Amino acid sequence: MAELFIQFDDNRLMSILCGEYDRHLTQIEKALEVQLLRRGNQITIVGEEAPAQDALDVLEALYERLEGGRPVESADVDRELRMGHPAEPESGPSDQLxxxxxxxxxxxxxxxxxxxxxxxxxxxxxxxxxxxxxxxxxxxxxxxxxxxxxxxxxxxxxxxxxxxxxxxxxxxxxxxxxxxxxxxxxxxxxxxxxxxxxxxxxxxxxxxxxxxxxxxxxxxxxxxxxxxxxxxxxxxxxxxxxxxxxxxxxxxxxxxxxxxxxxxxxxxxxxxxxxxxxxxxxxxxxxxxxxxxxxxxxxxxxVVRHPLVRAIIEAYDDDAQKAIARQQRQQQQ
The missing domain is CATH 3.40.50.300 (P-loop containing nucleotide triphosphate hydrolases)
Known part of the structure; x- marks a missing residue:
């Protein structure tokens, strides 16, 4: 188990980062299976070493967004959790990007x-x-x-x-x-x-x-x-x-x-x-x-809609794969 610490200078931005009733922290905890303990302007991250480091990177990226004047909402937390590894494009971005x-x-x-x-x-x-x-x-x-x-x-x-x-x-x-x-x-x-x-x-x-x-x-x-x-x-x-x-x-x-x-x-x-x-x-x-x-x-x-949509699609995909497997077994018999 690892225990990491991150401290934020601006209490107002930290409050936005954590979300109402710390819902953003809860979102990170569930996704990465870590524990986030908030004390004053410091957050302690407890968990396995790799997920704890991922949580630290996510918190730093979200705080950087706030410092840059961009909002942090549930969708932004979700994006940072999904795209936690920076990948430079093969060529520079287009003018509109x-x-x-x-x-x-x-x-x-x-x-x-x-x-x-x-x-x-x-x-x-x-x-x-x-x-x-x-x-x-x-x-x-x-x-x-x-x-x-x-x-x-x-x-x-x-x-x-x-x-x-x-x-x-x-x-x-x-x-x-x-x-x-x-x-x-x-x-x-x-x-x-x-x-x-x-x-x-x-x-x-x-x-x-x-x-x-x-x-x-x-x-x-x-x-x-x-x-x-x-x-x-x-x-x-x-x-x-x-x-x-x-x-x-x-x-x-x-x-x-x-x-x-x-x-x-x-x-x-x-x-x-x-x-x-x-x-x-x-x-x-x-x-x-x-x-x-x-x-x-x-x-x-x-899938970026409600989390249940992802589960529903996976269930239907699994059922389709099972149906194909059954059909193939019947043909072999």
């Missing part, structure tokens, strides 16, 4: 600053800025769409693109909703709501409404992309696993001069009719060896 702290990035939008919370997210964000066509593939809750929209807003604010176009297939998730009332926009809005949620996180309501009215931001079903050439735009296709192979080809060939395109999807949540091949899986097989196209992959360890 500001590097700070222990090799992390931040994406600036009108309402908030977004920071990747896992190594996979950091690599994904870097790929979005450096590649004209990028894929983000992984389970729900890993930030694929959220980060893509954040990068799009950042590039739009910086004048790197003239507009943002967000799309997803209008496919029902396992249930028939029947005919929806209203005009075209009213009919498709329920399918597009996750994209609106992301935009509302990054742009003030009045500005978002004005940009939509001016067609600087468009949200439309995948079927409405046919025949268009998308130039000087940041284009995101969400839920791409529900696009057919022909729809995927149609969408990818919309890429125009000066544009960036991001395709996100989860191979385990295909809602297409039985026997219809997913355009995402087909594109992955077909385009995986093209150097200028980036593929970023996420796993359950990259």
């Amino acid at each position: 500001e590097m700070f702290g222990r090799g992390s990035y931040e994406i600036k939008t009108r309402k908030k600053v977004i920071e990747p919370r896992t190594d996979a997210q950091k690599a994904y964000v870097k790929a979005l800025f450096e590649h004209e066509l990028a894929f983000g593939i992984g389970p729900a809750g890993t930030g694929k769409t959220y980060l893509a929209v954040a990068v799009g807003v950042s590039m739009f604010i910086d004048g790197k693109v003239d507009r943002i176009i967000l799309s997803r297939p209008a496919v029902e998730a396992g249930e028939r909703l029947g005919f929806l009332p209203g005009a075209m926009e009213d009919k498709v809005d329920p399918y597009m709501q996750p994209l609106y949620d992301a935009l509302n996180d990054f742009l003030p309501g009045k500005q978002l409404a004005k940009l939509k009215e001016e067609k600087k931001i468009e949200i439309a079903p995948l079927a409405f992309m046919r025949g268009r050439t998308l130039s000087n735009a940041f284009v995101v296709l969400d839920e791409a696993q529900n696009a057919t192979t022909m729809q995927m080809k149609m969408f990818l060939t919309r890429l125009g001069e000066g544009s960036r395109m991001v395709i996100t999807g989860d191979r385990s949540q295909v809602d297409l009719p039985r026997g219809v091949q997913s355009g995402l899986a087909h594109a992955e097989q077909l385009l995986g060896n093209i150097p200028d196209i980036s593929f970023s992959y996420f796993t359950s360890s990259d």
Whole structure:
């Protein structure tokens, strides 16, 4: 067992670091299986040598954030716990990416600053800025769409693109909703709501409404992309696993001069009719060896929603693996 000590000069910053009712300290204790004892402006770390040192590094990094004028919330604690080892990128960060702290990035939008919370997210964000066509593939809750929209807003604010176009297939998730009332926009809005949620996180309501009215931001079903050439735009296709192979080809060939395109999807949540091949899986097989196209992959360890989401995804993955094993044993018999 090791016993390490860390002392903070500013009691106000230390109070923020510890969180309300020391909830940030509790979060670190649970994640690293150490004990943190707070006395005055000093914290004592008790535990195995390696986890204790990790806890010390996390506390130092969080305090450094506060000294730099950045906030510390539960999400920031989670990020430091996940990304406790600094890793310099192979090349310098892009103009729109500001590097700070222990090799992390931040994406600036009108309402908030977004920071990747896992190594996979950091690599994904870097790929979005450096590649004209990028894929983000992984389970729900890993930030694929959220980060893509954040990068799009950042590039739009910086004048790197003239507009943002967000799309997803209008496919029902396992249930028939029947005919929806209203005009075209009213009919498709329920399918597009996750994209609106992301935009509302990054742009003030009045500005978002004005940009939509001016067609600087468009949200439309995948079927409405046919025949268009998308130039000087940041284009995101969400839920791409529900696009057919022909729809995927149609969408990818919309890429125009000066544009960036991001395709996100989860191979385990295909809602297409039985026997219809997913355009995402087909594109992955077909385009995986093209150097200028980036593929970023996420796993359950990259889930940044509620901790239970990660446990749920792992349980379903384990069940799927067991089903495959059973099927293979039956075939052998």
